[in-house]
Amino acid sequence: MRCASPYSYAVLERLLQEYFPFPRRLLQLHTLVLTSGALLPDPKCSPAIVTAFPYNCLAHAHLRLSAASPPSAPLRLFSAMLTHGARPNRHSFPSLLKSAAASGSAAAAGALHAQCLRRGLASDRFVACSLVSAYGRTGHPARDARKVFDEMEGSPDLAACNALLDALCLAGELEAAGTFFEQMPARDAVSWTTFVSGLSRGGRHRCALEVFRAFLLDNMGRRLEEATLVSVLSACANLDGAEGLMSGMAVHAYVVRHEVEPTAFLGTALVDMYGKHGRLGGCTSAFEFVCKKEVCTWNALLSALANHGKEAEVLVKFDMMRAEGFLPNQITFVALLMACARAGSVEIGLYWFEAMVAEYKVTPLMVHYGCVVDLLGRAGRFMDAIQVIERMPFAPDASVWGALLGACRLYGNVELAVEVGQKLMALGPQQSGRYVTVRNVFLEDGNWQAGVRMGEVMQEAGIRKIVGQSSVVLHGHAIP
Structure with a gap:
């Protein structure tokens, strides 16, 4: 470290304390540190001067x-900290563990836990709470988070309990x-909110609503936070039938009645809820209700319109x-390409697929290629669709082949349907819909023998066609 320089350790600490509330200024200081070498070790200075604070x-x-x-x-800073002889303390690891959780690195979370154990900090409540959260958010088994929780000093506080609850929900262990x-x-x-969100994410949407109602009874008169409203709207959006729509509308009424600020995220949840229930008027109203829209708000509206016949x-x-x-992202282009496919706007769809990469630098995912194959297949351009599949940078999955198979049935392209059907069946898991589609192609072409043979193949493989079901919701209970 350069003790005699204008950017000595003492000066650096003073600047960091002064600008701590202003993160952008701190990043400017980080640049200064890197260019001046203010944190580089200096043999003339005592190692004891080097602290973890900067x-x-x-x-x-x-x-x-x-x-x-x-x-x-932050993880790269941690490596520099160790290299320069600074000793991490209890204030170091929470930020580092949040960084590991944000990057989804299970290995980083485990390595940081080892560092905590080595330095005797793993049982510290502040550190342990961050460890529980990091394990939950990096895909570790829930038992790892539970073990850290059980080894905390004293009785775990509410923050630690919430962290473990979140870890259990993220691991899909909803009963636990x-x-x-x-x-x-x-x-x-x-x-x-954590429990409601976890239930909804796990497909237990009706249970999520029941927990939300219990929350309302347990907190009479308390103003609901944005995160709670967004979580319950997600459950309403994914709950089929009138119950989901009516509950979502009740949440919307609460937002209006209590003058809750219509943030982009709350507005997006409302647009998504109305869109999934096919209420495009409600979609538009909720969209206009949002003062400061974000890309996610536009995406929710575009997806709703694309899914309900409003391609133009x-x-x-x-x-x-x-x-x-607003710059479109991957979700935006899914809605756009889907709309082009359903409207038969082939050239427009192909133009935006190319612009997505060339102009907006958005990397196509499997779903984008599936939309393009669907776009070309609906127009009967089978050779072009096959060329798109062959040029994909990864192996096509069932959604891509399924889009082409649907087009084969539409145009009665039996030869290609058989070839595509074989590729689908080889992918697995064996779903009845793939066999049924190929069988129907044969039957519609008048090839009864091949159609019957496909039915026999299904029977020999133990595959049964899924029978459609309907139910009526009465007093919150689904009756078949």
């Missing part, structure tokens, strides 16, 4: 500006999460979105 401040700043900083930046939720000595809005309106709204300065 590294902790800079790591915290990178986390607060996650949109402009890569998730791995429910048991733990009931046993929690105290619960706050975060606890309820998708193109109009897409142009409006770009005119207002």
